[in-house]
Amino acid sequence: MEIDVFGMNTHTRVHAHAHTHTLPPLSWFTSSVVSVCCSSPPEMAEAHQAVAFQFTITPEGMDLQLSYQALHQIYRSGLRSWKKRISRMQNRVIKGVYPASPSSWLFVVIAILATMYMRSDPSMGLIAKIQQHLPLSLHVSLSSQGQTMLSALVFSTLLWLSVILALRFCLKLLLSYHRWMFEKHGRTSTTTKVWVTLLRLLSGRKPLLYSYQTSLPHLPVPTxxxxxxxxxxxxxxxxxxxxxxxxxGLANQFESxxxxxxxxxxxxxxxxxxxxxxxxxxxxxxLRSRGPIMVNSNYYGMDFLYVTPTSVQAARAGNTITALLLYRRKVNREELKPSRVPGTVIPLCAAQCERMFNTTRTPGIETDVLQHWQDSEFVAVYHRGRFFRLWVYQAGRLLSPREIQSQVQRILDDPSPPQPGEEKLGALTAGDRVAWSEVRKRHFCAGVNRRSLDVIERAAFFVTLDEEDQGMRGDDPAGNLDRYAKSLLHGKCYDRWFDKSFSIIVYKNGKNGLNAEHSWADAPTVAHLWEYTLATDAFQLGYTEDGHCKGEVDRSLPHPQRLLWDIPSEVQAQVSSSLAVAQQLADDVDCHVFPFxxxxxxxxxxxxxxxxxxxxxxxxxxxxxxxxxxxxxxxxxxxxxxxxxxxxxxxxxxxxxxxxxxxxxxxxxxxxxxxxxxxxxxxxxxxxxxxxxxxxxxxxxxxxxxxxxxxxxxxxxxxxxxxxxxxxxxxxxxxxxxxxxxxxxxxxxxxxxxxxxxxxxxxxxxxxxxxxxxxxxxxxxxxxxxxxxxxxxxxxxxxxxxxxxxxxxxSPDGKAAMPGSPPQPHTKKAL
Structure with missing residues (x-):
């Protein structure tokens, strides 16, 4: 591989020109507002959800009618948002003091006050010096005993912070020791045994997902x-x-x-x-690669080999989406255990988890850019040439698996045809990046196209409801496994959105899988997510006897929203061109999957x-x-x-x-x-x-x-x-x-x-x-x-x-093959 095109890329954002229109009569405006509130076609669904009140202007004044249901949903959503903010703040404090705990501050304060009560000065005069430097206002308002108590609290806090810094420094030193990896199994040195003991002592308290981040050493530069x-x-x-x-000779010349x-x-x-x-x-x-990311960069993950938990497509989608969102909740709350070297207490960096959801790769002329949003309450869904926005939260509440199944079934039952140019629009993400970037800047930076593209790019992840059956099945299980792999790797080249951090594919027979974009993380991170998803789907959420998701359904949920597009002939021509490039690449791939x-x-x-x-x-x-x-x-x-x-x-x-x-x-x-x-x-x-x-x-x-x-x-x-x-x-x-x-x-x-x-x-x-x-x-x-x-x-x-x-x-002479070795860590490809 050879890397070229170096230097900074200058991004030019194309702004839409504002258009001026003659204002309509007031009566038209008020009647239109009422009609928006009362109508429910797909194109009006977004406006229907957004309006929380109605008003009419009459000769007697303005008649204001509040929608308490809408206001209640706004309140619940806001409450969820504030809970997440508080949780993040709490986690920042917990991570900031790790490997200590916030409660250890109280222990230090009590210990210092107890020693002072026993007529001993643990600060060796520092508390008295702190008391001397208290602001004059505190000297006036506080008694001598109160000043001493305040000074003791300040000293205790400073001592506590100093101990935390010392513990974190020690933890970083311990994590910088790697000689344990080069020792034979069963021949552990005394140094390594002491190191393991100290590491266990400092890692004893339950850590959050990112607790070890600041204690991990920096990657050294080899000589x-x-x-x-x-x-x-x-x-x-x-x-x-x-x-x-x-x-x-070239190497020696380079070195000298x-x-x-x-x-x-x-x-x-x-x-x-x-x-x-x-x-x-x-x-x-x-990100600077200008060729297609489909096949060349993106990779795939498969479902279970022998088992498909349900053959109901909408049900499998409901449980899969729910499991993924439960995982996202654990990531946001940092409730996941930090990954470790298998069989040890040694933590691994968790930074790649930060951009797992609500992330997309946006194309550029010289380089692409990874965009990540803090949160998203919907997923983008593709089915039979149409794009939908599927809300997965209602008034701050995660929908039940059965409710998500019901919403997915509505998409499957929707008879509306694709809009002109909509069906194969995803091919833009499968072809050359420069062409996709130019089309995006000219035709997707304003209006209805900008809004629909925003939905896809800001979605938690992308879901394809595939019309095919896949998996190891029928009279040709080996050949079907190969076709299953090719389907996950590239599909039809237009029915996946390859720019999303990952896309979920749910097939007609209930089989599923994923396609992941590679720039934001390596496969162990995605594999961890997918393991949790499969296990949660099959063993925790489960299905009813007839293959449907469990849970109740709120029949008042708004329908999933069709995304609207205005695709001119110029864009349709580029879609065809990108599809031709991607199809040639996909047809050339020879996949073979086999269990040994x-x-x-x-x-x-x-x-x-x-x-x-x-x-x-x-x-x-x-x-x-x-x-x-x-x-x-x-x-x-x-x-x-x-x-x-x-x-x-x-x-x-x-x-x-x-x-x-x-x-x-x-x-x-x-x-x-x-x-x-x-x-x-x-x-x-x-x-x-x-x-x-x-x-x-x-x-x-x-x-x-x-x-x-x-x-x-x-x-x-x-x-x-x-x-x-x-x-x-x-x-x-x-x-x-x-x-x-x-x-x-x-x-x-x-x-x-x-x-x-x-x-x-x-x-x-x-x-x-x-x-x-x-x-x-x-x-x-x-x-x-x-x-x-x-x-x-x-x-x-x-x-x-x-x-x-x-x-x-x-063979008889070869049974004692070789000395043992340490557990082999897991890996995954990076292009």
Missing amino acids: IKDTLSRYLESVQPLLTGPGFERMT SLGNRLQRYLKLKALWATNYVSDWWEEYIY RDFGKGRIKKLRISPDAFIQLSLQLAYYRDRGGFCLTYEASMTRLFREGRTETVRSCSNESCDFVKALAGGEEEEHCRQLFRRAAEKHQNLYRLAMTGDGIDRHLFCLYVVSKYLGVDSPFLKEVLSEPWRLSTSQTPLQQMELFDLKNNPEFISLGGGFGPVADDGYGVSYIIVGEDMINFHVSSKHSCSGTDSHRFGQQISRAFKDILALLS
């Missing part, structure tokens, strides 16, 4: 020497002798000349910014092998057999141990992995192959640990490249590094909340995980999810236009590699 050394080691198995010598200069700027940014990578990564990798059931992590861990290392080495073997060689391999690792951390690359193709693959493919002795496998697995684990702890290669080189562009200097080395294609892009979809799924009693509720499109035109995209002890689900993607790739063929190679490696390690 130029270390990064270049690791880079050269990673490309050595991929280059011939002369090629490697040339690259070594431009590298140190760029490094100084980068260290300056690291001192100033919260995270020296994340803002540039978001902007230059995602022969064995899972349970069997692998009995051999004392990291499941992730086993899978990655299997992928290397599969690729070698499929393409006859090796390639630059991307595995995403998280850097959320650091504040605002996102991802780092693990270069899974190493000297050690290539040696193992060549030995096994060449039929060398089993014992020799097992030794090479152990060495390769340990190497992979070490690369993973380095990436997680801030010593990766690719984000550092990327940021150095950005600095070079800002300085206007060219580096042949950096240009070549960032143009290298990732022909094998892999990631593990995390399963983070196992407590929500009882796979022993409900083994059929197995998650399918999710996937993404291929990164390189001649490469593969592979996503996998480890489910329970006995299954690993794979999502493979490639392009039909490349004659050398085939997703189904590669899937067969993966299964074959799995079985061959297990057979190798399970």
